[in-house]
Amino acid sequence: MEALKQELKENIIEQLNLEDMTVEDIADDDMLFGDGLALDSIDALELIVMLDKNYGIKLTDPKEGRAIFESINTMAAYITEHRSK
Amino acid sequence: MNSKYNISSYIHIKNNQVSLNGSVIFIEEHSIFTNFIKAAYKAQNTKYPKFFKMDNLSKLAFLAADILLKKQNLNVENNNNIALVFSNKASSLDTDISHQKAIQHKDNYFPSPAVFVYTLPNICLGEISIKYKLYTENSFFIFEHFNAEHLIANSNSLLDTNKAESVLCGWVELEGENYEAFLYLVSKEGTLEHNKQNIITLYNT
Numbered sequence: 327m328e329a330l331k332q333e334l335k336e337n338i339i340e341q342l343n344l345e346d347m348t349v350e351d352i353a354d355d356d357m358l359f360g361d362g363l364a365l366d367s368i369d370a371l372e373l374i375v376m377l378d379k380n381y382g383i384k385l386t387d388p389k390e391g392r393a394i395f396e397s398i399n400t401m402a403a404y405i406t407e408h409r410s411k
Numbered sequence: 412m413n414s415k416y417n418i419s420s421y422i423h424i425k426n427n428q429v430s431l432n433g434s435v436i437f438i439e440e441h442s443i444f445t446n447f448i449k450a451a452y453k454a455q456n457t458k459y460p461k462f463f464k465m466d467n468l469s470k471l472a473f474l475a476a477d478i479l480l481k482k483q484n485l486n487v488e489n490n491n492n493i494a495l496v497f498s499n500k501a502s503s504l505d506t507d508i509s510h511q512k513a514i515q516h517k518d519n520y521f522p523s524p525a526v527f528v529y530t531l532p533n534i535c536l537g538e539i540s541i542k543y544k545l546y547t548e549n550s551f552f553i554f555e556h557f558n559a560e561h562l563i564a565n566s567n568s569l570l571d572t573n574k575a576e577s578v579l580c581g582w583v584e585l586e587g588e589n590y591e592a593f594l595y596l597v598s599k600e601g602t603l604e605h606n607k608q609n610i611i612t613l614y615n616t
Contacts, residue, residue, distance in 0.1 A: 342525075345463035368464075371524035379521045 354398045382410035419601030422479045424592040466506040466529035472583040475592040476539045494575035495549035501586040503532045559610040
């Protein structure tokens with residue numbers, strides 16, 4: 327799980343072009359949206375694509391994303407349970 | 412006929428350098444575009460993380476506009492009545508190609524939303540408008556070549572009809588490593604008359 331969290335942080339920084347951020351800047355329980363990393367709606371769509379491309383998870387209900395993408399902790403837990411690759 | 416409008420300021424970004432009103436303010440030689448534009452952005456000390464999420468055309472247009480508008484000492488909390496009239500030849504082709512690559516193969520079909528949203532050239536106008544809170548007229552035209560006559564006609568019309576107090580206009584072209592931005596600000600201020608000869612002279616500087 328720790329390796330997955332590290333991988334998620336690296337991918338989020340790279341895929342979402344968070345230029346001035348490092349892995350150390352993102353705590354496992356930081357809010358990804360809102361007051362945390364302040365990601366936007368396009369970032370949310372990129373995260374959905376990332377789940378599909380990297381882990382074979384297709385989100386059919388966008389409302390699911392709100393809980394899944396709350397933090398690195400919630401993302402890692404969901405991916406661990408649902409990944410197909 | 413003499414123009415009642417003048418060019419108050421202009422900027423070039425090309426050949427790995429940025430020049431403002433004819434003076435070079437930044438050079439990064441032997442650098443590919445992505446490295447050059449990032450270094451030029453950082454040299455301006457503009458704190459705007461969204462810059463890094465933009466496509467290359469928007470980065471070029473945004474940086475050129477930002478450097479030029481910064482010198483105007485605008486209060487971004489006010490409704491700055493500056494219209495935007497931009498043009499180029501390649502439209503958003505550079506990003507269109509990136510998007511096409513992402514959807515080329517059925518078995519590896521992962522279009523990026525962050526890339527897709529930049530598959531129109533006028534998105535760069537939105538980026539500038541958001542940063543400077545411009546709720547003004549804006550348009551992006553595609554021409555085979557730099558078209559001074561069109562810029563004059565369009566910007567003068569906006570000024571004549573009081574749609575804007577000033578117009579930021581010019582040419583922002585990008586295709587791979589070939590890039591060039593030339594923007595100028597036209598209004599009743601300034602001393603250089605807004606006419607075809609002066610625009611072409613500045614463009615070729």
